[in-house]
Amino acid sequence: MNIAVFASGKGTNLQAIIDAVSRGEIKAVISLVIGDRSNAKALDRAKKAGIKAVYINPRDFSSREEFDKKAISYLEKNNVGLVVLAGFMRLLSPYFVKKYRNRIMNIHPSLLPAFKGTSGIKDAWEYGMKITGVTVHFINEDLDAGPIILQKPVMIEETDTLESLEEKIHRTEHQIYPEAINLFIEGRLEVKGRRVKIRE
């Protein structure tokens, strides 16, 4: 199966996915990486790995849907079966979500539905949580609210700082995102309403 990764930033999750593919832990091909920021380090990581890196400038489009249609044209050209959002900072249009229902995954750095939004790690830290974690979920029309595929808790210890917590969260992300992607590739995810069943 061909997959596409969408990213806006550093791309450490993208890197974890690239590495898992090259180790044979994800049996898929990363056909392309799409970025919405020209300076995204993720695009450099893609090029370095020999993967097609496409920058789509949001300013070239009059609406979210027009941007998404451009992205979809790349997905169709490359016969992409799964879209993986890895630090992609743009909301997708309902048009895109509907067209790729249960074929778009996202990773979020908290145990959803707690701490939605763009600063999940810091928000959990400032709230004084003792446990937070990471969620991989399918995308639906609402922000950080689609059916949950995998979650993994991360303990916040007395000795932690925000920085050490960030490190722990990212390490956990890099472990469970490839796992979730591979479950999809193996056809083991079954979505029933909000519940995602993992088949043996």
Ligand code: GRF
């Ligand atoms: C990750 O923390 C992810 O959970 C969130 O955005 C961050 C992306 O980091 N959605 P990176 O670009 O993969 O390093």
